[in-house]
Amino acid sequence: MNQPARILVVEDESIVAFNLQQRLSMLGYDVPAIAVSGQESIDLVSQMRPDLVLMDIHIQGDMDGIEVAAKLRETHAVPVIYLTAYSEDSTLERARRTRPYGYLLKPFSERELHATIQMAFERQRLENELNDSRRLLQQALDAASLGVMELDKTTTTITPSPRTADLIGWPHDQPLTLPDLLARVDATERDAIAAKLHHCLKDLRHFSEEFRVLAEGSTPRWIKIDAGHVSDQRVTGVVQDVSERKQSELRLKTLNESLEHLVTARTDQLHQSLKELEAFSYSVAHDLRAPVRAIIGLSEMLLQTQPTRFDQDGIDLVQRIAATGQRMRALIDALLHMARLNQVPMQLRLVDISGIAGEIASQLMESEPQRVAEIRISPKLEAMADPTLVRALLDNLMRNAWKFSAHSKITRIDVGAKTLGGETVFFVRDNGCGFDMASADRLFGPFQRLHREDEYTGTGIGLTIVQRIVMRHGGRVWAFSEPGLGAAFHFTLSA
Ligand SMILES: Nc1ncnc2c1ncn2[C@@H]1O[C@H](COP(=O)(O)OP(=O)(O)O)[C@@H](O)[C@H]1O
Ligand SMILES: [Mg+2]
Numbered sequence: 001m002n003q004p005a006r007i008l009v010v011e012d013e014s015i016v017a018f019n020l021q022q023r024l025s026m027l028g029y030d031v032p033a034i035a036v037s038g039q040e041s042i043d044l045v046s047q048m049r050p051d052l053v054l055m056d057i058h059i060q061g062d063m064d065g066i067e068v069a070a071k072l073r074e075t076h077a078v079p080v081i082y083l084t085a086y087s088e089d090s091t092l093e094r095a096r097r098t099r100p101y102g103y104l105l106k107p108f109s110e111r112e113l114h115a116t117i118q119m120a121f122e123r124q125r126l127e128n129e130l131n132d133s134r135r136l137l138q139q140a141l142d143a144a145s146l147g148v149m150e151l152d153k154t155t156t157t158i159t160p161s162p163r164t165a166d167l168i169g170w171p172h173d174q175p176l177t178l179p180d181l182l183a184r185v186d187a188t189e190r191d192a193i194a195a196k197l198h199h200c201l202k203d204l205r206h207f208s209e210e211f212r213v214l215a216e217g218s219t220p221r222w223i224k225i226d227a228g229h230v231s232d233q234r235v236t237g238v239v240q241d242v243s244e245r246k247q248s249e250l251r252l253k254t255l256n257e258s259l260e261h262l263v264t265a266r267t268d269q270l271h272q273s274l275k276e277l278e279a280f281s282y283s284v285a286h287d288l289r290a291p292v293r294a295i296i297g298l299s300e301m302l303l304q305t306q307p308t309r310f311d312q313d314g315i316d317l318v319q320r321i322a323a324t325g326q327r328m329r330a331l332i333d334a335l336l337h338m339a340r341l342n343q344v345p346m347q348l349r350l351v352d353i354s355g356i357a358g359e360i361a362s363q364l365m366e367s368e369p370q371r372v373a374e375i376r377i378s379p380k381l382e383a384m385a386d387p388t389l390v391r392a393l394l395d396n397l398m399r400n401a402w403k404f405s406a407h408s409k410i411t412r413i414d415v416g417a418k419t420l421g422g423e424t425v426f427f428v429r430d431n432g433c434g435f436d437m438a439s440a441d442r443l444f445g446p447f448q449r450l451h452r453e454d455e456y457t458g459t460g461i462g463l464t465i466v467q468r469i470v471m472r473h474g475g476r477v478w479a480f481s482e483p484g485l486g487a488a489f490h491f492t493l494s495a
Pocket of ligand 2: 396400
């Protein structure tokens with residue numbers, strides 16, 4: 001202590017007071033004043049703000065020392081030590097209620113006086129610290145709008161903070177018990193919460209639950225209680241209002257549900273229109289067949305039955321009409337083929353992909369026996385899939401590989417599979433003319449062709465069919481290529 005501690009002495013016997021002042025000075029304390037009556041001491045405390053009061057009980061005036069100390073306790077946080085000759089129980093009991101920092105019986109030694117004063121200062125320091133941390137805690141609780149509560153397990157009495165009482169809609173002045181609290185819990189949750197609470201109390205476990213409380217006259221609220229044991233008998237907890245979060249969770253949930261409904265309804269509508277559209281294009285394609293057949297037939301008839309009516313230019317024109325008609329028929333047939341494949345109901349079974357690929361390979365080789373070709377098919381390629389659709393898929397990919405490698409010296413086609421990230425990826429690879437990757441995203445669109453019709457014939461429907469089939473199986477299809485170095489088509493059959 002840099003400054004000597006300042007002590008107010010309250011003592012009506014001037015000799016005793018003087019003597020005490022001397023002894024205190026020798027001990028290193030400062031005694032700036034001496035009071036003889038209650039009122040005088042209260043005034044002096046207000047003016048001087050001493051660090052400590054040494055209080056005689058029998059003093060002048062209409063208050064005794066104990067009454068003065070009680071008054072000082074209400075207005076000033078100054079520690080008081082009684083110095084008195086009274087030692088009977090009734091006085092001690094009255095003095096005790098004023099929470100003195102010490103009680104010294106006259107006569108006392110210097111050492112006793114010094115020790116008592118030192119202990120009083122130490123206790124005051126601790127109390128100040130305690131008050132500071134209490135204030136800090138309260139600030140934190142207020143800022144977070146948290147309530148606190150304490151439960152006595154034997155009596156089931158709950159002591160709620162005002163905020164806790166407000167949260168559960170309980171009057172501040174009425175005693176609260178555990179059954180009272182449970183009675184406020186929403187009836188649908190009450191039993192479950194009571195059971196959990198019971199377990200926590202029995203096994204001295206932590207309790208952390210959210211539930212709805214219903215109090216008369218106030219809107220229902222969601223609260224959360226986090227509680228733990230501080231001893232076998234006492235449980236303390238923190239209470240918070242989680243209504244806002246709960247409500248947004250609920251709103252989000254209903255929103256999600258209605259969105260899901262909407263999506264399902266829209267998807268159904270979309271499926272329906274898709275079906276109608278498919279049926280429509282099917283019937284259009286189907287009805288176009290007859291006139292196209294007539295155009296082809298008539299132009300051929302014209303050439304056969306009236307060959308003398310045309311010169312060479314006329315014959316060329318009629319032949320081009322017939323050829324265009326045939327091309328149109330091929331397109332229509334491809335469309336019809338695709339529409340039919342779309343309508344096939346899926347029947348999943350274990351499909352022997354190697355076997356099907358082998359059959360297609362034989363057909364290709366037989367179609368052009370003079371062509372030098374090597375088609376390698378990995379053994380035991382299998383998948384859970386629809387056999388008819390998988391055959392159409394392989395047919396399109398392998399026919400493309402065959403077609404676009406027609407100009408290679410030796411045609412090489414590989415059909416195989418690899419595992420990528422736990423997924424089986426099938427591939428059909430060739431050493432043909434390939435294509436420019438810049439156009440890769442067009443490949444699978446209907447009627448899209450990256451090569452000229454006079455170089456490689458086709459309708460541009462094949463890869464569209466491939467993509468539909470793969471998608472119906474929940475898989476993906478993609479391609480790699482470099483012009484002149486061949487192409488590789490990859491696909492999976494289930495996601
Ligand atoms: N193996 C391949 N090599 C090079 N280009 C290919 C290959 N497969 C497909 N393509 C390109 O993709 C286009 C679309 O293929 P596809 O839909 O099967 O139509 P089509 O075979 O009737 O031309 C082809 O016209 C071609 O340009
Ligand atoms: Mg094709």
